[in-house]
Structures are given as C-alpha cells and as structure tokens.
Amino acid sequence: MKPEVLLYKSLPDDLRARLDDHFTVTAINGLTPENIAQHADALARAEGMIGSSSTVDKALLEKMPKLRAASTVSVGYDNFDVEALNQRGIVLMHTPTVLTETVADTMMALVLSSARRVVEVAERVKAGEWQRSIGPDWFGVDVHHKKMGILGMGRIGLALAQRAHHGFGMPILYNARKHHEEAESRFNAQYCDLDTLLRESDFLCISLPLTEQTHHMIGREQLAKMKPGAILINAGRGPVVDEQALIAALKDKTLHAAGLDVFEQEPLPVDSELLTLPNVVALPHIGSATHETRYGMARDAVDNLIAALAGKVEKNCVNPQVLR
Ligand SMILES: NC(=O)C1=CN([C@@H]2O[C@H](COP(=O)(O)OP(=O)(O)OC[C@H]3O[C@@H](n4cnc5c(N)ncnc54)[C@H](OP(=O)(O)O)[C@@H]3O)[C@@H](O)[C@H]2O)C=CC1
Numbered sequence: 001m002k003p004e005v006l007l008y009k010s011l012p013d014d015l016r017a018r019l020d021d022h023f024t025v026t027a028i029n030g031l032t033p034e035n036i037a038q039h040a041d042a043l044a045r046a047e048g049m050i051g052s053s054s055t056v057d058k059a060l061l062e063k064m065p066k067l068r069a070a071s072t073v074s075v076g077y078d079n080f081d082v083e084a085l086n087q088r089g090i091v092l093m094h095t096p097t098v099l100t101e102t103v104a105d106t107m108m109a110l111v112l113s114s115a116r117r118v119v120e121v122a123e124r125v126k127a128g129e130w131q132r133s134i135g136p137d138w139f140g141v142d143v144h145h146k147k148m149g150i151l152g153m154g155r156i157g158l159a160l161a162q163r164a165h166h167g168f169g170m171p172i173l174y175n176a177r178k179h180h181e182e183a184e185s186r187f188n189a190q191y192c193d194l195d196t197l198l199r200e201s202d203f204l205c206i207s208l209p210l211t212e213q214t215h216h217m218i219g220r221e222q223l224a225k226m227k228p229g230a231i232l233i234n235a236g237r238g239p240v241v242d243e244q245a246l247i248a249a250l251k252d253k254t255l256h257a258a259g260l261d262v263f264e265q266e267p268l269p270v271d272s273e274l275l276t277l278p279n280v281v282a283l284p285h286i287g288s289a290t291h292e293t294r295y296g297m298a299r300d301a302v303d304n305l306i307a308a309l310a311g312k313v314e315k316n317c318v319n320p321q322v323l324r
C-alpha cells in the first residue's frame, strides 16, 4: 500500500503525477481553519504533507498522528513548529539552493529600483508627467561603488555579494553569527558587528531567516543608527524589521528609501501606510517567483518527500537529528 500524503499547494502536472506514482494523495486548497476541519480524515491518515506558507503548529500536528515527514516548497520554515516536529520525530524538508540565485536577483532589483526610483518615475511617465527634459526632482542616487551591508551571509547573502562586488564594484560589509571565509576571499567582504553595519552601509540588505533572535532585529534604535541617506532592502522575512519603526524612519527621512519583498502581514493590507510612501518599492513576496525557479522548488519538494518517506534523506533536511 502506498503511504497517504496531504498536498496543500497545486503542483505542475508532471510533478503531481510523480507524487501520485509514490503516494495516495489527498489534494486540498491550502491549509485553512475551514478545510482543516473539512478534511480531518485525510489529515488523520497522512504520513506525509507537502505545500507552503501555512502554519504547521502543535494543534495541527495533533490532528496528524501518523505524520512522518513534512516537505515545504520554500527555504524558509518559520511557519513550522520545529520543536514540536522534533519531539514527534517528524522529518522537515525544505528547498534551499535551487532558489538562491533568483532571490539574489530580486534583491538586486530592489536595490536598483529603490535607488533609481524606477517604479515611481515609470508611473509618472505613464501618468503623462514627462512633458519636458527631466530635472533633479526625478533623479535618484548611485548604486555602483556604494557600500553594501549584508545582514545574513548565507546562501542568498553570498549570491547578492557576488552581484554587488563583481557587477557594481561595491565594497561589501556583512554581519552573521559567524565569519564566512568564502565571502571574504571571493568578494573581499568585511565582517563587522551590527552597529558598524548600520553606521557604514549605504544599502542595508537583509537576507535573514525569521527566528526568535531575528524578530524585530531592526527596530527604531537600529534605524536611528543608520547612515544618513541609506536605503533598506528586506527580502528575508517581514517581522525581522519593526514595520511601524520603518514607516516612521521613512517619513522623517532617517532612511532615504526602502525596497521590500516581505512584510509583517502578508498579503500587505491595502491600507498599509507603506503604500502611501513614494520612497517605498513594495513587491508581493516574489523573491523566488520565476517560472524556472518555482518549478525547481516544487520538483525538489516532491523529491524531498519521496526520499523522506522512503528513509533515504541525503540533503535538504532541516532537522537531520530526528533521522538518527
Ligand atoms: N523573499 C523571498 O521570496 C525569499 C525569502 N527567503 C528568506 O531568506 C532567508 C535566508 O535564506 P538562505 O540564505 O537560503 O538561508 P541561510 O541559512 O543560508 O542563511 C541565513 C543567514 O542568516 C544568518 N543568521 C541567522 N540568524 C542570525 C542571527 N540571529 N544573527 C545574525 N545572522 C543570523 C546566518 O548566519 P550564520 O551564517 O552565521 O549561521 C546565515 O548567514 C530564508 O530563511 C527566508 O526567510 C528565502 C527565499 C525567498
């Protein structure tokens, strides 16, 4: 008998067929309070689950007594209660690496569009405001050769450093929990403490995961320490930055601009004050959202679940200690 699996995200047809070859699949439209109740039997039978974004907490796990493996179509896993998974010996799989370069491209797009005001001036052209040669009120600020500060020098931070160093001649500063020899040798990146990073960076680029330690790591006090004229880019997770403090810093021009792919609440509420600020570029969490990369993530997530339920995990495991 094939193991039962709960699928709560749509997959490309070929990947869905691959999943069906290995498992008896119950597909549901996201994990919401309504369909959790509606599909209680499928949850109770599931040995595996695959999807993204939804919260997987203790309460949900209690409804899934047979669960052995969870596979998320993302690298971030802050929506999972990993401790609860560990206690039950449930393997958590994710999709690092396949999306790294695409997310770094998105971060560079945010750097360029917020510095050069790409979205704002393009909208002015569409509104018919380009009536004569433009003046300084349309100008942006340079990106090349400015100092890039990277907060979180992991896979994505490293790929961003490569673009900034080789493509734009930017000196790189960074902060992480440990030194990263590869960033230092390949991109001449300089490790520094958070205060130095804040004080010296022209662009503060955040590629941190959301954890208890990183929640609101950038708040009012940290924003006040930033270099005058600096631009903040966040593509890690929204709650790493205190959004109310960010709005205040953008309004009083402590910060020159912000480029944001992630928010404290997603989707960003339409009445968010961020959307009223001309110096904000707001994207709908598109870090990895290209056809190629989203396909690769879904493929890896399917393969991860197949490996996990077969007891053949070799990579992409968040909590390998439960395998021992
Ligand atoms: N916007 C989007 O669409 C996407 C967003 N993301 C987000 O980006 C995050 C990073 O991804 P990725 O680069 O692959 O992950 P990695 O695990 O490779 O890198 C994370 C980095 O954050 C650092 N870090 C973690 N905690 C702290 C802390 N308390 N203080 C300082 N540094 C810390 C790590 O430090 P150290 O190296 O010292 O351990 C590491 O350098 C994901 O977790 C996800 O939240 C990812 C993909 C797409």
Ligand SMILES: O=CC(=O)O
Binding pocket: 073, 074, 075, 076, 077, 099, 287, 288
């Ligand atoms: O935010 C996206 C991810 O893969 O994590």
